[in-house]
Amino acid sequence: MDDLIWPLSNLHVAASFLASDIRGTSACPEFASATKNANRSDVNLDDWFEQVANCSGVDIQSNTSNYPDVIKMLKCCGPCILMMPDNGFIVLLKTKRQNAVILNYKQQFSLLPLTKLKDILTKEHVLPLRQSLSEQLLPLGLPTKQHEKVLESLLIEKLSNTPVIQAWIFHPAAYDNIFAQFKQAKFLKGLMLSIGAALLFQIMLIISWYVIGLGVFETNDHDSVFSLWALLLFSAIPFYYLSLKIKNRLSLDFGAELRKQLLQGILKLKPNDVRRHSSGHFMGQVMDIDLLEAQSFGMSFIAITALTQVFLAGIILAVAGVSWSHSILLTTLLILIGMLSLKYYREIKRWLAFDLQLNCKLSEQLVGHRTRFIQEMPEQRHLVEDEDLSNYTKLCEQLDKWGAVLTTFAGRRVWLFLSLLLLMPELTSDNVDVASLSVCIGAILLAAISLEQFANSVKYLLEARCAWVNLRPMYEGAAETCANSTQSQASFTHADSKGAEYPTIQARELHFSFNKRKILDGCDFSINAKDKMLLEGNSGAGKSTLGNVIAGAYMPQQGELSLNGTSFKAVYNELWRKKIVMAPQFHDNYLFSQTLAFNLLMGRCWPPSEADLIDAQTVCNELGLGKLINKMPAGLHQMVGEGGWNLSHGEQSRVFIARALLQRADLIILDESFSSLDPKTFNIALPCVLKRSNALLIIAHP
Known part of the structure; x- marks a missing residue:
């Protein structure tokens, strides 16, 4: 048990390990002198951890927990450093089911049950109270299990408002690159797994088309072919379920991570930057957060999956031996989608910028409504609003127009019409390879569905991109201050200290x-x-x-x-x-x-x-x-x-x-x-x- 506890003199080693695990950088070695040969009462740990965070480029959050919430906090606070009741610390990396993964003093990993860790951390508050309450319950003569249950309920009641443990939680800084944040959260691994499952699902569907083509046109053993076809379809279902399940889980985690990082950035915005904007500006940005969270990850997944399926369909059409013209047509449609997407992006930027202006004006008019009601001429009160609404309507019309053009020309109808038109010579030929033709038709249908999904998802992704442009200053609110700051090796001298050498x-x-x-x-x-x-x-x-x-x-x-x-x-x-x-x-x-x-x-x-x-x-x-x-x-x-x-x-x-x-x-x-x-x-x-x-x-x- 002793090797799990880190002394104060080596706390900088534990902090360096956690910082390097998160960001690849270690804490400054100068901090060793602040804790070496010192008692915990002599060191302001909150200030010390803030200096470590500044030097190592991570965020360190001090947090406390009341007795009823200790287990809940331990499950979600890793990696962190937990303060022991005595002069030591425990380094918690993560939790696995009901066990905590602890970094011991020898920098090795150890497993410790969460209930035992809870008892170790809370013994200073719990043991005296437990003994007193247990003595009060003894005259009741309760069975052992019921005695422990009642005792635990009384402890929860007595310590419900008393902080019993303190932790310093390490996580990536708010100003880190967003891709680095998601890499730390292991989003890319889950995303690749989900896309891989979706691709396997589509490959099995293509194979099923090949099998059904053989069964209909070239084989008399229809029962065996249809059995194999049904088996392929049923075998594809688990891959589709796995892909959907991972995508939904990642979408929820992505939204939570995004809001957490945005909140950290907002809290570190400079006061002067906040004062420059009206409340309507921030109200519009809050709505952009909902837009970004709802559309960015889900639509990114759909776009990547759909684009991958389009390439898969193009490869199948190219190697099926029917015609190269379909692959050329598919490439042309993708280029057309790119050009129309660029035009749609410009329109949506104009629309969102004007929408943000309207939010600013609306909030100002709501705050100043009483002043306008008394001071402004009634016949002139809504002239500006009418003009703004007219301009807003025109922008909406332009946006809807180009959105319709994007989905129409890149939709399945255009692709199906042109691809089947190109396939007519093969359909009317007497020497056609039936199996290749079946696979080709399956690839055409796959490309039709994927093109429509891709075009629609691109629309939403462009909206999310514009929302991100507006939100980026909030997300990176700490970047300029924190990323360029340097760390002082001097410790502050409180003004009450005797013999202060410098003015406050x-x-x-x-x-x-x-x-x-x-x-x-x-x-x-x-x-x-x-x-x-x-x-x-x-x-x-x-x-x-x-x-x-x-x-x-x-x-x-x-x-x-x-x-x-x-x-x-x-x-x-x-x-x-x-x-x-x-x-x-x-x-x-x-x-x-x-x-x-x-x-x-x-x-x-x-x-x-x-x-x-x-x-x-x-x-x-x-x-x-x-x-x-x-x-x-x-x-x-x-x-x-x-x-x-x-x-x-x-x-x-x-x-x-x-x-x-x-x-x-x-x-x-x-x-x-x-x-x-x-x-x-x-x-x-x-x-x-x-x-x-x-x-x-x-x-x-x-």
Whole structure:
């Protein structure tokens, strides 16, 4: 058992192994020094794993599980590193049925039952409670099996809201090439297997055509021939079933993988990129996700299968000895499909671009409906909409026209008519090879069905291609930041540490421009630990821009910005934002339709521990939100936001302040967070902010 446990001093070896297995790169060797000869309490493991992720090019997600969900989590979290109750770790690669595949300390694979692994990981929380509950159940005199069953039910009830294990899950980075993602998920292997099964199905159908031709025209033993023909047809059914089953499973896995990667990319979009687009733009992209998921994989499979069947039919027609003209005709139709597909692609690009514009306009008009109703002239209210709908109708007509042309000229009717016309000399000849003619007719029918399937699938694939073009910036939202970032070998020094050598923030010659307008021009300043600073200025003077640059939302275009002596360029962006937390202006902040506890602790820890909830309640009381929470039936667990408990602007502002304070950052930036507070509430909230912040920067109007 001891060889399954990795000590903290060799944790970098385990991380390197998992990173190389996923991406072919190992973690930086410099991280060994952070864990060598150290106790777990001395190392911030979340920060350490984030630095490993940045250096090795993989994503590492920290996750916890409550007791009832431990087995479920273990089945789906591999590859990951699990934290032991003591000072060790377990490396889980994957699960096979009810067993876990463990990488032991000697870098060999071992199997361990999931139930035993669960007991090892949860013993710190479970053993004391199990012993206490077991003693309480003894007077009942329950049979052994029933005693264990009741005991397990009580443990699930008692520990249902208590995180009992922590794991760091390794998976490909969101900015990796999409084909690399699918290769890691082993999609190509399943796709080739499915296509192979479909081809075997079609080959057996062609052979059955050959057999039936022999039986009808050249053999008198019809019973044997028809028996062989029926046997071939029944033998083809398992191949068709296997192909369909694999395709459906891969389609579901593809959709799940696609949405997971898109979500990771969305969460890493730069704030400035998000601000440039309207809500309608993102609403249109969400609809594009459905389009891409529904059509891309399934239609790709149909297109590949159909095209393979067309080539198979062409080869059969060429070698059947009847005529080469059918192969030439088939090639000509494929070229025609390509040319018409190019024209259809151009039309659908125009249509989707205009559709996205309409989504943007629609969302803006919905938000501003009351303003338009009061301010706009009634007779002019719908002129623009009518013009847009007219243009949209014209684009739809063009799209439908070329779609019909594509399916008509590449459909089975044109192919069947021309191919049978070319076959007429053979049909009327007295010296025809009946078996070859039967195979040729079967190949013509196969090509007819495959051509129509291919043309229809190409239409949908072109739509999916256009949807992917719109979604690609979201998918690659982390690419520019993460792929080019370098890793700092320095460890952060918290502002509370004694004898700090560097200021919390040091800026030299900072320059930042927006749309060719200079906002920051050679700024020099420093913020030390425990400094409380007020930044005042007129509207548009660049106060919020400076705050965003310090917080890492904007990248300074020139100059040097460092945190505790570590340059911004050498620090992973997420680590920077953990150390510097900003509460943006009211219109840039958001109250989620979730519980109040989630809105308070989303930047700190979720799901929260009991200590986190107590800390959140204390901060809220100090900010003057105690009476509000007491009014809520569910307290901190009351739903707020749209459809929930309605909070005033002042109450929301204090929730945003509490959210920033609860993250315990080295520097907190409050951008006009007090502007919606009355003097009495301001005098209550300010002492709490001053007491609970390390370094503080308040942005306000004069």
